[in-house]
Amino acid sequence: MYNDLTMEQSRPSWFRELDHTADTGIEVWAQSLPELFERAAWGLFAILTDPETVTPQQEVSFNLEASDVQALLVRWLSELNYYHITRRWVFSRFEVQRFDEQRLHAQAWGEPIDPARHTIYTEVKAITYHGLTLRRQDGQWYARIIFDL
Numbered sequence: 139m140y141n142d143l144t145m146e147q148s149r150p151s152w153f154r155e156l157d158h159t160a161d162t163g164i165e166v167w168a169q170s171l172p173e174l175f176e177r178a179a180w181g182l183f184a185i186l187t188d189p190e191t192v193t194p195q196q197e198v199s200f201n202l203e204a205s206d207v208q209a210l211l212v213r214w215l216s217e218l219n220y221y222h223i224t225r226r227w228v229f230s231r232f233e234v235q236r237f238d239e240q241r242l243h244a245q246a247w248g249e250p251i252d253p254a255r256h257t258i259y260t261e262v263k264a265i266t267y268h269g270l271t272l273r274r275q276d277g278q279w280y281a282r283i284i285f286d287l
Contacts (some may be wrong), residue, residue: 153181162196163269163284171207172234174215174272174279179232179246182215185285186262187221190254192230194247207239209270211281214242217266223261226251260287 152164164181168174183189200217204210223228231246236243251258264286271282 144241148236152177153184155185160266161266161284161286163282165280165282166280171239171279172237173238174281175211175234175242175244176212176232178215178281178283179218179229180283182218182262182265182281183222183229183248185255185260187228187258189228189230191257192228193249194229194231195249196247197226198227198229198246198248200242200244200246201240202242203240205240208267208270210240210242212263212265212267214244215283218246219262219265221246228256228258262287 152167155162155279162185164178166177166181168177169183180189183192184190191286192266198221200214202213202275205209219230221271222229227248229246231247232244234244266284266286269282269284271280273280
């Protein structure tokens with residue numbers, strides 16, 4: 139489980155934001171696929187707002203299926219982004235409880251957007267397959283994800 143409340147303002151060593159023409163992206167590293175999915179979710183919200191300003195006060199559950207692990211990653215991030223856009227929520231804590239390469243059961247903790255505390259930096263229109271990378275590399279999992287802004 140990843141909870142960013144202990145994070146300082148600097149980015150964690152397992153996360154990097156990418157510059158990409160007309161879009162943005164992230165790279166994340168983790169020891170397991172469930173942890174990678176948690177960190178990718180945190181990375182999405184680090185693009186959208188400052189996760190340190192988000193109080194993980196309410197839990198939302200997600201049960202998702204997809205054809206393969208890459209599609210599952212895109213679906214997971216897309217569902218979180220959809221919840222953010224349609225319900226006006228931000229999240230800062232994520233826990234993947236059940237996982238296989240086609241199914242995911244996870245929780246995200248966050249709260250409704252409070253304009254007095256949450257600055258929304260940008261809007262993510264879509265999580266793309268363009269440039270999507272998900273692989274085992276140097277003893278850990280690595281993902282590169284591009285967001286359409």
